[in-house]
Amino acid sequence: MIFSELGLGPEVLRAIEEKGYTQPTPIQEQAIPWVLQGRDVLGCAQTGTGKTAGFTLPMIDILASGRARARMPRSLILEPTRELAAQVAESFETYGKHHKLNMALLIGGETFTEQVKKLDRGVDVLIATPGRLIDLFERGNMMLNDIKVLVIDEADRMLDMGFIPDIERIVSLLPKNRQTLFFSATMPPEIRRLADAFLQNPREVTVAPPASPSETVTQAMVLVQEQDKRKALRHLLRTEDVKNAFIFCNRKRDVAVVQKSLEGHGFNAGALHGDMPQHKRTETLELFKRGDITLLVCSDVAARGLDVQGLSHVFNFDVPLHAEDYVHRIGRTGRAGRMGRAFTIAGPEDGKLVAAIARLIKRDIPMIAIDGLESATFEEGEGRRGRFGRGRPPRGGDERRGAEDRPRRDERPRREERAERAERDDRPPRREEREERPERPTERERDRAALSEARREPPRRDRDRRRRRDEDDDDEPVVGFGDHVPAFLLRAARPRPEPSGGDTSQEG
DNA sequence: AAAAAAC
Numbered sequence: 001m002i003f004s005e006l007g008l009g010p011e012v013l014r015a016i017e018e019k020g021y022t023q024p025t026p027i028q029e030q031a032i033p034w035v036l037q038g039r040d041v042l043g044c045a046q047t048g049t050g051k052t053a054g055f056t057l058p059m060i061d062i063l064a065s066g067r068a069r070a071r072m073p074r075s076l077i078l079e080p081t082r083e084l085a086a087q088v089a090e091s092f093e094t095y096g097k098h099h100k101l102n103m104a105l106l107i108g109g110e111t112f113t114e115q116v117k118k119l120d121r122g123v124d125v126l127i128a129t130p131g132r133l134i135d136l137f138e139r140g141n142m143m144l145n146d147i148k149v150l151v152i153d154e155a156d157r158m159l160d161m162g163f164i165p166d167i168e169r170i171v172s173l174l175p176k177n178r179q180t181l182f183f184s185a186t187m188p189p190e191i192r193r194l195a196d197a198f199l200q201n202p203r204e205v206t207v208a209p210p211a212s213p214s215e216t217v218t219q220a221m222v223l224v225q226e227q228d229k230r231k232a233l234r235h236l237l238r239t240e241d242v243k244n245a246f247i248f249c250n251r252k253r254d255v256a257v258v259q260k261s262l263e264g265h266g267f268n269a270g271a272l273h274g275d276m277p278q279h280k281r282t283e284t285l286e287l288f289k290r291g292d293i294t295l296l297v298c299s300d301v302a303a304r305g306l307d308v309q310g311l312s313h314v315f316n317f318d319v320p321l322h323a324e325d326y327v328h329r330i331g332r333t334g335r336a337g338r339m340g341r342a343f344t345i346a347g348p349e350d351g352k353l354v355a356a357i358a359r360l361i362k363r364d365i366p367m368i369a370i371d372g373l374e375s376a377t378f379e380e381g382e383g384r385r386g387r388f389g390r391g392r393p394p395r396g397g398d399e400r401r402g403a404e405d406r407p408r409r410d411e412r413p414r415r416e417e418r419a420e421r422a423e424r425d426d427r428p429p430r431r432e433e434r435e436e437r438p439e440r441p442t443e444r445e446r447d448r449a450a451l452s453e454a455r456r457e458p459p460r461r462d463r464d465r466r467r468r469r470d471e472d473d474d475d476e477p478v479v480g481f482g483d484h485v486p487a488f489l490l491r492a493a494r495p496r497p498e499p500s501g502g503d504t505s506q507e508g
Numbered sequence: 509a510a511a512a513a514a515c
Contacts, residue, residue, distance in 0.1 A: 081512065108514055131514040161512050250510055274512055300511050321510060349509095 006032045009061045011098035016057070019094060025050030030205040031181075032058045038179055040202035042195050046185040047154075047307055048331070049207050055151050055181050056091045059125070062149065062179075064099050068122035072146040073104070076174070077127045078167060080157045082107040082278065083285060083306055085127050088153070092125055101125055108132045109278025116141050130158075130166040137173070144173045152198065155184035155191050157304055164194065171198055185304075216334035217314075218341045221354070221365045225376045226347040230261050233317055235370050236343050237267060237295070244288070245313035247297045248329050250321060258317055259297040273299035304328045316344040319353040323360040351378030 003016050003024055024032065027045045034041050035058035045051045059075060068074045079085040089105045096103070104118040106128035115132075119142045126133075126142075136142060150171070152158070158167055180199050184191050195202070224232045233247070247262075249255045252273040259271035270284040270293040287293045289308055296302070297317075303325055311333040320326045326344075333340025344365065346354055358364050369375050 112515090129513060133514095135514050157512090163513075166513085252511075303511090318509095325511095353509095 001029050007036050008032065008057055009064065012057055012060050012095055015095045015097050026207045027051050027205060028054045034203045035181060036061060040179060040199040041181045042199055042202040042204045043181065043183040044187055044206040045183060051183055052088055052091050056088065057095055059149055060096045060099055060101065063101055063124045068102060068124045070122045071119050071142045073123045073126040073142060074146060075125050075149040076147050077151040078153060079127065079129055080154050080161055080163060081301060082109065082129055084154065085129055087307060089127050106132045106136060130163050130170065133170060134166060145175050147174045147178055149179045150174060151181045153183050155182060155194065156186045156188065159190060216339055217330050219330065219365045220368045221344045221346055222368055222370055223346045223376050224373055228373055229317060229345050229347065230258065232345050232370050232373055233315060234265055235373065236315065240313060240341065243312035244291065244294045245311060245315055246302060246332050247295060247315040247317050248303065249297065249299060250318040252299050255297050255299050262295060262297065267295055268293055269295035269297055271297045272302055274301045300325055310338060311340060313340065314342040319344060319346050319350040321353065323356040326357045327361065348376045348379050
């Protein structure tokens with residue numbers, strides 16, 4: 001099968017040819033003809049299967065006739081992350097180069113003015129993340145009742161990220177008479193239910209990933225002490241023939257730490273996570289794609305969907321918390337039939353997570369040792385991360401006692417100095433200048449604070465989610481806490497002791 | 509144990 005047999009127009013075909021493609025992927029081959037006929041499509045496919053072009057190509061063709069009116073976009077594509085949205089925009093630019101389609105990319109983290117201007121000019125293709133779309137809609141910057149084609153991409157990921165209430169709201173604003181394309185990598189019942197609600201008599205198109213990661217990705221794991229993980233990573237980076245790699249961390253904090261550490265050791269590493277300013281995210285990804293940065297330390301913002309061609313390696317600096325994420329992460333390499341290598345650095349506490357991954361992928365990940373680094377072993381049972389902090393006493397008790405008689409490094413002398421100054425100036429010392437630390441709340445005050453914390457109204461989005469859940473299982477009686485406040489609530493709301501500089505574990 | 513997405 002070649003592209004010209006799918007029914008696409010000459011301009012689109014020319015753009016495809018100029019890009020150097022001749023053969024459609026299975027998902028494109030199956031989906032494009034139906035989309036061109038105006039049918040709804042339910043696509044079960046992951047990124048890397050050519051799914052994006054599977055909907056952008058026929059959409060360009062469909063939208064070629066007709067013109068958009070100001071503030072009345074003609075099509076809408078919803079994406080879970082900003083990077084994915086930008087990627088789809090690129091696809092429209094590449095294949096729509098011989099059409100004059102107006103496109104707007106509505107994502108957070110960027111100024112409104114440019115996006116509003118585009119809407120005013122009229123857009124044929126609107127690509128958006130849900131938050132910014134709703135924001136702009138509520139500000140009255142657009143109408144959604146002229147949408148002819150709706151695409152919901154990565155639906156299962158939207159579900160994971162709690163976007164479904166937003167998606168339902170957006171869909172409720174669209175005309176009933178429209179074409180809907182719905183894509184998801186997996187089809188759990190919840191997603192199936194949504195598809196039933198959004199689609200009319202859809203054609204189902206399912207493609208397996210080109211090759212399951214276990215075939216093209218060589219996997220290995222090292223098990224070391226927590227404090228040796230960076231060393232282990234450096235060793236792997238030096239001994240492996242790394243062309244370019246993602247290095248995944250579980251926390252944004254650690255993304256920054258690992259990136260700095262690598263840079264300090266002379267590696268060419270950038271960082272990517274959701275708390276970075278958008279321009280930084282875009283810029284870093286661009287540098288990485290160009291090869292100016294060879295290592296990208298990232299959070300799971302990059303775990304799915306991002307289509308960076310030809311990663312030679314993926315490193316998991318942390319074992320992912322959810323086994324499916326392991327599959328998504330290592331799936332960034334070994335794409336399109338190429339070989340890739342994936343290394344996971346595990347710590348002694350990760351036994352459970354590793355077992356869950358092995359169960360999911362139905363095989364064990366081979367363990368390798370690192371020269372000059374002692375291998376660790378997995379802890380038995382629940383470890384210190386078990387339910388109520390077995391193994392390590394909860395913070396609080398020791399620190400509280402210590403605060404009375406132990407000067408806290410740096411702060412205490414300075415505070416004394418300031419108190420003296422206040423005395424000289426003959427004015428009452430400000431709170432931070434007072435000798436004694438502010439009084440600790442009594443047990444009862446803490447309980448009261450915790451209660452009011454727990455009762456406070458959750459933010460809007462959470463409230464919506466909760467309401468939906470309540471609707472779903474309304475036959476379940478709601479049981480309150482009564483007068484009893486469980487210990488974990490109090491613990492969660494207790495003010496955290498400030499970091500105390502020195503190593504307190506020696507003293508307690 | 510987290511991350512993502514609106515200001």
